[in-house]
Amino acid sequence: MPENSAMAAFVAELPKVELHVHLVGSASPATVARLARRHPGSGVPTDLTELREFFTFRDFDHFLTVYWAVQSLITTSADIHDLVVGLAADLSAQRCRYAEVTVTPYNHVLDGLSGDALLEGLASGRNAAATEHGVDLAWCFDIPGEKGTTAGRETLIFALRNRPDGLVSFGLGGPEIGVGRALFEPFFTAAREAGLHSVPHAGETSGPATVWSAIHDLGAERIGHGTSSAADPALLAYLAEHRIPLEVCPTSNVRTRQVESVAAHPVRRLLDHGVLVTLNTDDPPMFGATLNGEYLTVAECLGLTRTELVALAGNAVRASFLQDTRKEALLAELASVG
Numbered sequence: 001m002p003e004n005s006a007m008a009a010f011v012a013e014l015p016k017v018e019l020h021v022h023l024v025g026s027a028s029p030a031t032v033a034r035l036a037r038r039h040p041g042s043g044v045p046t047d048l049t050e051l052r053e054f055f056t057f058r059d060f061d062h063f064l065t066v067y068w069a070v071q072s073l074i075t076t077s078a079d080i081h082d083l084v085v086g087l088a089a090d091l092s093a094q095r096c097r098y099a100e101v102t103v104t105p106y107n108h109v110l111d112g113l114s115g116d117a118l119l120e121g122l123a124s125g126r127n128a129a130a131t132e133h134g135v136d137l138a139w140c141f142d143i144p145g146e147k148g149t150t151a152g153r154e155t156l157i158f159a160l161r162n163r164p165d166g167l168v169s170f171g172l173g174g175p176e177i178g179v180g181r182a183l184f185e186p187f188f189t190a191a192r193e194a195g196l197h198s199v200p201h202a203g204e205t206s207g208p209a210t211v212w213s214a215i216h217d218l219g220a221e222r223i224g225h226g227t228s229s230a231a232d233p234a235l236l237a238y239l240a241e242h243r244i245p246l247e248v249c250p251t252s253n254v255r256t257r258q259v260e261s262v263a264a265h266p267v268r269r270l271l272d273h274g275v276l277v278t279l280n281t282d283d284p285p286m287f288g289a290t291l292n293g294e295y296l297t298v299a300e301c302l303g304l305t306r307t308e309l310v311a312l313a314g315n316a317v318r319a320s321f322l323q324d325t326r327k328e329a330l331l332a333e334l335a336s337v338g
């Protein structure tokens, strides 16, 4: 077997967890095309070839525009159920046992899905994910940063009033430029006091100051992306010392044109400075990414050994919000593969 297919087989065998995937961005092209057929005039293609073109992004803002167009097609609890089960099927096929999935209630409600319908679809989808696909799902409810403090307040109220099974964390997504993390401090403080973990995006599309702000103002326990941390040696040292994991999404950063290529991605520098790096997909079909693919491409670009890949998979288990007993079981399983 050629070395890269041997490595692909090894990656496929690894039990994995995914810590940074958006529910809307996990919709398969077939699902997006089907939803688009139901909404003629939405501007989202109904043809798979055209969809591939539609998912070619000029820059990060263009990506967000496309993402929001897809999001607007989701209008029923059955849509949410189907997305959740579709994601679970994709994860299960890659030996991914557990995922923390980002959901943006405020945007769904603006797009005409009731809060109750969203919760119903999440609950039924999560049950089916476990029973039909053997994948455990947890939720991160995140604030769409571009909609400001109103979205912050509403997301907090929705999360704490409903507190669905599986809700583990509170996030902040969307653009970073012009959307300071500190604006959302009161909502993160309240969410943390209520027992939710803090996992904002930071340092994906702006510099290390945003990551510092996520840590100091939002009490970030993990950072969504955090890529630009690599430019600040003091921040690298802080992340390593305080064991604040980064949810690194290399293909996403290439496809939104934040970095030139996976080879040019600072993931090597992050690892060299002892940062707890985890590998994730973000919005997999939109970026042509898979969880196995992220491990494989990073292994190839960085010349990682199998032992180093097992360590990366272990980082994600340790950085997850799973219970300790479940973490230990997964780590033991990983040790037996490695």
Ligand code: ADE
Binding pocket: 022, 025, 067, 173, 174, 175, 201, 204, 252, 282, 283
């Ligand atoms: N929403 C969906 N994908 C996102 C990303 N990569 N960054 C910020 N917000 C997002």
Ligand code: ZN
Binding pocket: 020, 022, 173, 201, 224, 282
């Ligand atoms: Zn993201």
